Amino acid sequence: MTNMIIDRRQNGPGKSVDNRRRFIRRYKEAIEKAVVDLVDQKSITDMGNGGKVRIPRKLLDEPTFRHAKGGLHEGVLPGNREYTTGDRIPRPDGGGGRGGGASDETGGEDDFVFELNRDEFLHFLFAGLALPAMVKKKLASIEEWKPKRAGWSTSGIPSQMDVVRTLRQSMGRHIALTSKERRRLAELTAEGRTDEPLEDGAQAAVAEEIHALRTRIARVPFLDPVDLRYHNRVKMPVPTTKAVVFNIMDVSGSMGQHEKDMAKRFFALLYLFLQRRYDRIDVVFIRHHAIAQEVDENEFFYSTSSGGTIVSSALSLTRRILEERYNADWNVYVCQATDGDNFIQDNETSIRLLRDLLPRVQYYAYVEIGGKALSDLWTPYARVAEEFKHLQMKQVEGPEDIYPVFRELFSPEAA
Known part of the structure; x- marks a missing residue:
């Protein structure tokens, strides 16, 4: 006979989610620093994947207990004929110390490498961030329904059965x-346990009544369909806000x-x-160059x-899309990335469109690539x-500045 064992545990063989979470929680600060260093090395295509982070070995040292040399000890420490108090002792010849230089000893310990999966990597990457100034507009607009618990029901599917409540009902009915x-x-x-003997006829009557009572009790089922209780879930309206982000x-x-x-x-x-961070956005x-186009994600990045x-072509297209698709109930966010160069005659038109756009926008992030002090757009945008x-407005000089x-x-306090 062949026995087959099927492992349906969530943790695969040799793995432990609890131990992994405990490790991440314990070395959270070291992992956060390693993730920041890793962002600068990742390409666009790898940005959403996990990655290997290095944790200094010294941070992983565990406290240990050692047996001390207890008790009282007496000893005689010999003096010397070469040195007196205040003399300087010469440094030993090279090779006597432990630091610097080459050595024929075995190598030291390398840093510990820990691999984060996608969810863990993104969790550390975006910890504490949010769309700032998220003022919820028109909360009375119900667009989403979510199931919520609403007591218990006598009918339902087995997976929704409340075992504790069912057993409680069964015991109450049985009692x-x-x-x-x-x-x-x-x-x-x-x-029947009294010391006084009973007459034979009375003893037989008592035994018969006891048997009848036990039969009657046993006839009551331990679990009856009326005892079943299931978690009752009803759809409740959830106020939602609508947000749109223009990139x-x-x-x-x-732009090189x-x-x-x-x-x-x-x-x-x-x-x-x-x-x-956001399900409904x-x-x-x-x-844009001289002409602005709305494109999909793939064309935008590649x-x-x-x-x-x-x-002005991009700002004009943004305003037109807002008027056509998104009414005043939407939370609007705009993020613009440019090197700051612009056709000089277009600056006045761009600023006018920007002034018209900002009252409808809750947050506008302007990122200038290249780090020029005064570009064609920086000065009028700053006004x-x-x-x-x-x-x-922020400037980015190199890849290492992007994440900061x-x-x-x-950050939630940005605006």
Whole structure:
């Protein structure tokens, strides 16, 4: 006969989710620092995957107990003829110390490498971030229904059965239906244990009554269909808010490949962040040079193009999409990434469109790639930012600045 064992445990062989969570919780600070260092090394395509993080071995040292040398000890320490108090002892020859230089000893211990899966990596990556200034508009607009517990029901599917409540009902019914018989049975049993002998006829009558009572009690089923209790779930309306995020990226000729890659890395972080934190949110991708186009996610991140730079084309397209698809009930967020170059005659038009757009926007993040001090757009945008505090401006000089700037822009206290 062949026996087959099927392992349906959630933890695979040799793995333990509890131990893994305990390890992550214990070395949280070291893992957070390692994740920040890992972000700068990842490409756009690998941004949403997990990764291997290095934890210094010294942080993994466990406290240990050692037996001390107890008791009182007496000893004689010899003096010397060469040194007196205050003399300087010469440094020993090379090789006597433990630090620096080459050594023929065995190598030291390497850092501990720990691999984070996708969910764990993104959890540390976006910890503490949120869309700032999320003012919920029109909460009375019910668009979502979620099941919630609403007591118990006498019918349902087996997976929703409340075992404890069912057994409680069964025991209550059993006690209620057999309480009279149990009391009488206890009386008769007590009479049968008395020292006074009973007459033969009376003894037979008592035995017969005891048998009848026990039969009557046994006839009451332990579990009856009326005892079954199931978790009752009803659909309750949940007030929801509607949010849309516009991603605007400059792909003109003035944006070199290095600047475009940094802008794409920034938007890749933003896109993963939105996907992870918000279930109901629209993301609009707009890329522009002299002409602005609404594109899908794949074309936004991987398509290449060049040409002149007219920022007003992107702002005009953003306003048109807002008017056509999104009414005043929507929470609107805009994130614009550019190198700051623009057709000089277009600046006035861009600022006018920006002023028209900002009253409808709850948060506007402007990210300038390249780190120029005063670009064609930075100066006029900065004047507008003085009037509208929810317009936040940051500069990114290199890939190492992307993640810190991202956290500054999307911290809950940013606006």
